[in-house]
Amino acid sequence: MTNVFAFSKFQTLGNDYIVIDPSKTAFDPNPKLVQALCDRHRGIGSDGLILGPFPVPGDPEAFGLRVFNPDGSESKKSGNGLRVFARYLLEAGHVKGSRCRIHVAGGFAEVSYLTEDGSRIQVDMGRPDFRAGEIPYTGIPAQQEVLEALLFFPTGPITITALSMGNPHCVIFPGQVTAAEAQRLGPRIERHPDFPNRVNVQLVEVVDRKRIRVEIWELGAGYTLASGSSSCAAAAACKRLGLVEDHLQVLMPGGAIDIAFTSEGRILMTGPVQAVYEGRLRTEWMP
Numbered sequence: 001m002t003n004v005f006a007f008s009k010f011q012t013l014g015n016d017y018i019v020i021d022p023s024k025t026a027f028d029p030n031p032k033l034v035q036a037l038c039d040r041h042r043g044i045g046s047d048g049l050i051l052g053p054f055p056v057p058g059d060p061e062a063f064g065l066r067v068f069n070p071d072g073s074e075s076k077k078s079g080n081g082l083r084v085f086a087r088y089l090l091e092a093g094h095v096k097g098s099r100c101r102i103h104v105a106g107g108f109a110e111v112s113y114l115t116e117d118g119s120r121i122q123v124d125m126g127r128p129d130f131r132a133g134e135i136p137y138t139g140i141p142a143q144q145e146v147l148e149a150l151l152f153f154p155t156g157p158i159t160i161t162a163l164s165m166g167n168p169h170c171v172i173f174p175g176q177v178t179a180a181e182a183q184r185l186g187p188r189i190e191r192h193p194d195f196p197n198r199v200n201v202q203l204v205e206v207v208d209r210k211r212i213r214v215e216i217w218e219l220g221a222g223y224t225l226a227s228g229s230s231s232c233a234a235a236a237a238c239k240r241l242g243l244v245e246d247h248l249q250v251l252m253p254g255g256a257i258d259i260a261f262t263s264e265g266r267i268l269m270t271g272p273v274q275a276v277y278e279g280r281l282r283t284e285w286m287p
């Protein structure tokens with residue numbers, strides 16, 4: 001039988017991830033292979049791929065992970081990905097107790113298991129950073145914050161609020177918050193030259209001061225039903241613009257994520273995780 005390798009599949013609010021554990025499966029995350037695995041017709045199919053745990057230099061208690069988008073690019077952070085990975089760590093016996101610390105390119109995240117089985121998890125996603133240079137966004141000077149700035153297109157400008165959650169986000173408040181509008185505007189904003197590293201895009205409707213509704217276009221993944229870092233970014237923009245309170249729900253097509261701002265301005269993101277299946281992948285089809 002040709003080589004096979006093990007993987008796990010999880011999903012949270014319809015945002016799904018493959019998890020590959022390097023201690024079980026030797027895996028080179030080259031873009032072509034990541035694209036093939038995330039392909040919903042030729043491979044496993046997912047909104048992203050998580051590789052981990054890795055040891056974190058200088059922090060023996062922490063677990064390292066890498067997150068890849070279906071286009072093969074590496075993500076600096078993923079809110080749903082962090083919750084999925086935290087669940088995997090618990091199930092694989094890497095974690096004992098109700099907390100763990102995870103390191104991803106965009107920084108550390110403290111994780112709390114709210115249920116014994118890891119089906120509901122809270123992640124401290126840190127503080128949003130609106131400074132243009134941290135996103136990066138080049139439309140205004142690096143130290144300035146991107147609050148209701150203008151992003152120019154041949155058809156006219158769009159008003160944006162942009163920030164980093166460890167990964168880049170651009171929040172807009174368009175007349176229509178629909179999947180169609182997310183798929184129309186998302187790619188244009190994702191690849192706008194003022195976002196040299198590309199950007200995740202959120203279309204936001206403020207329902208009231210405790211609920212916002214969001215449609216999402218993800219950098220390197222396209223339209224998704226939910227996104228953890230996007231829910232944090234949309235909430236952070238609304239909070240910064242004085243539109244919502246410190247505790248709110250972010251309503252997405254796949255479901256809702258709870259957001260709480262701490263007194264230090266950090267964002268606590270809480271949501272579900274579901275295990276879907278364990279798989280053994282043949283390798284004969286791989287690029």
Ligand SMILES: N[C@H](CCC[C@H](N)C(=O)O)C(=O)O
Pocket residue numbers: 015047069074075076077078079080081167168200218219220221224226227228229230
């Ligand atoms: N679904 C992920 C977002 C991945 C972000 C990725 N598209 C990037 O920033 O490159 C989340 O739950 O946060």
